[in-house]
Amino acid sequence: MKTYPVKGSVKLADGKPLASGVVVFAAPEMGMEFSSPLGDDGSFVLRSSYGDGAPEGTYKVRIERDPSKADSQARGGRKSAAPAPYPAKYGDESSSGLTAAVKPADNALDPFVLVK
Template sequence: MSKPQETRSRVAPWIIAAAACWLSVMQGCSSSDGVAPLDVHPVKGSVKLNDGKPLTSGVVVFVLPEKGLQFSAPVDAEGAFVLKSPYGDGAPEGSYKIRIERDPSKGDAQVKGGRKAAPLAPYPAKYGDETTSGLTAVVKPTDNALEPFVLAK
């Protein structure tokens, strides 16, 4: 009867070693928050209206069409933004198309026909779509301090 116990003592360390190896491989495949790592580079900039005043609220969205990625940042009261994402502070290297989204929590809603409508943006609607905005940026493998985006009328 000592035979089954002897086999069990030989197998148990092998199973434990295999499980430990599998866990270490799985930990190397993803980050702790479940997002695969990307090499990102710091990106900051600002948004100005046609009259030179800063856009005081909104969201800047960087779209990398060929990879299907988007990175966004809120615009502060001075018009400045800093990209942050689950991948880290910044965005991967590449050529981005940019859109400006309104901050729905800011501004008073317009009342039309008894219904609330979104407040009017202080810039043309074309900037709300990266395919029509004409805004672009190139993120390089360095700190990226971009020229201001100017939202012309």
């Protein structure tokens, strides 16, 4: 399967980067998903068992919380159950409204902005 490099970033409504979480590119018709953890600056680079990037096509995108980082930010040894810093609709690709087109080239995507 031929994959093409995909990189981008995720920003919150105020323009600040989403510093933890996972971006997931879902292609239900192909039964495939490609994901990447977010860096502290909100950036991501897709990688999978097929190689770097994703196959050509249009993907629905969701943002998942990073449970390891959420737990590590707890204070006083208690686990934090703080709400995500973005609306819950972004946690499901069918309601997020986020899409990405992967072309047969290097793909540097515009930032995904998680508006309220």
